[in-house]
Amino acid sequence: MTIFPLPAFQDNYIWIIQDKDSSTIWAVDPGDADVVLNYCHEYNQTLAGxxxxHHHKDHTGGVSKLKQHFACHVYGPNHLTDLVTTPVFNGDQVSVFDNAFQVIATPGHTLDHLCYFCSQGPNVLFSGDTLFKGGCGRIMEGTPKQMLAAMTRIMSLPDDTLIYGTHEYTLANYRFALSLEPNNKALLHANRANQAKRANNQPTLPTKLSLEKKTNPFLRTHIKALKRKAAQQLNENPSDNSVVAFSQVRRAKDSFC
Structure with missing residues (x-):
């Protein structure tokens, strides 16, 4: 199984899953149909699934056109009845080539958000807008409690899990992370390495869960010094309540310049 990004819009990635013995591909969150169609035309590929x-248009905007063109299977949240051919729920499995992806419900960014985890070969997580490199999605429909639960669920995956988020937000995320942990050596190293990647127009994704545990503030809201810095940015007192502390870090990021 090979996974690579097709850039779309300003900072989206449409992840393509390819098998070496197949002339078909799968796409994750194709917000722009033409990006996928152009790839299929150039490389003589067919979209199988x-x-x-989640439902946001930059993740679903190309689905209808692609479905009409290829008559492909579409898996996703059950309420997207005009788009999804097979609704999936937490704990379900989706077969992609010879690989089984487990569906993990991660409400927070949106209430319908799903991630897809595969433990065959390299561990892989398509995290959508739940987890990014160095950050997490805004809480737009869910609650801090739900988003913290999503972070906790992802943290329970194997440390070598490769995480494929759908936006190139890494450098902006690192600027905020460094405001909370300016002396975090792993974070400083990762920031330098990813600045070099972006200078060469290279994607910073995927990331590895082991790195995120060392550098991503939304997986580190249990750390007292980090919580204190976030609360200071909000002119609030730090909280010992895990949900409140997570909310403070998220709100600090929302208002970070």
């Missing part, structure tokens, strides 16, 4: 993580 689509995975949707």
């Amino acid at each position: 689509i995975l949707i993580t």
